[in-house]
Amino acid sequence: MLFDMRHLWNILDSLKKNSDLFWFLDYDGVLTPIVSEPEKAILDLEMRKFLEALAEKFKVVVISGRRLQELKKLVSVGKICYAGNHGLEISGLGVSLVLPRAKRVRPVVLKMCRELQKRLQGTAGVIVENKGLTASLHYRNVAPKEFAKVKKIFESVVHSYVKSGSFRITKGKKVWEIRPNLDWNKGMAVDWIIKNFDPEGKLLPIYLGDDKTDEDAFRTLRGRGITVMVGKCCQRSNAEFYLRGVQEVKILLRNFARGNSKFASVFTRL
Template sequence: SDDMRNVLKRIAKRYPLAIISGRSLDDVRDMVNVDGIYYAGNHGFEITNDVKLVNPDAEKIKPVINEICRKMQKRLIHIKGSIVENKGLTASVHYRMVSNDDFIELEKIFDEVAASYVKDRKIRITKGKKVFEIRPNIEWDKGKAVEFVIDAIGKKGTPVYIGDDRTDEDAFTILKDKGITVLVSEKIKETNAEYYLRNVDEVKSFLEGLL
């Protein structure tokens, strides 16, 4: 929202700020639209401030990601509500709008398509909120992206990381005893984060408290 964007702009004037997302770099940058901050897209495989950095090993897997997406789209075309998102270096299969009955078939098809690539250690699969994530089988995640950004800005102050997805757990783990970690969730759940906020409104209030 515009209100949240304005808060982020004010935060960025006082503190180093990074947005780390599973979305493609271009997508997250267009969505947030705040200048002068770090953006990490595709779970950290792409990072930019003034210069865009792409993990070279992940770049080599792009043809494999494209191939998997084509197969997924062909096999899932009849399942209403399914979305195959090709993000270049990674991909996602969303099933938020898929019925419970159709999900059983979707999961079966997903496993069938992904199986050989997982077996060949070309990709790894993670699960988010109503989504299957397809990533290069490389030791890199949001936690590694956090470490990269902290090193880039010079390890100043205490890092604060706020996230709402399973893939944020890697960052929570990296920052254990080193920073402030906050899970955004309406429900109490098992997490490596130290604190909870219930929703975006509470996140906004928390950030305003830092100003």
């Protein structure tokens, strides 16, 4: 069942009274706008300040399809937990996990990436990203007339791995993700993190995501947390609430970070 989404501002006042929120924030499309080249998705200064302030008061997790090390580098905020590769790798706040079943896929992912790079060499705009446990093929900058060719090559490279059941493909915003076919997703990662940090379930999880892979987390948290789709209003989603974009996420975080005098100068500039 899909919710009739409401704007998150409808419950902002009651949310602000909550001192026991447990924050889960996706990175691309939530903390930074979607950009044409993934490495250019840089967290802006204000957003980082708000995240730092938020992490002083609450438990905060940044979760992403990006690999863990890259995510840590991009966000660069201490005192938060990072979940990379859709939660296959989790690190921070005293926790460290690489899903054991995922470790052995690295050489296979590397092989697929090399094959894709070789066969797509010379096709402008394609980015093949080896993320260790997973891989991505970004086609945002591929010319429309080249799209069918890229898709065909991608499908032929991954075909046998998908057919054998060892890998699966998920689609994001102008990206195909090659992921080990493990019974694990952002939703299960969120569940694992909650059990680890809040075994008695005292905190109220709030999850902000913008893409298809976040739907697993929205489903996991249905009925037990606040789920927020970031993007256009009322698209099909399992989230209960929405925000219109990164700017509104910033306003939300600002609301919760406010009151921390260390960050006062940032607030006055907004």
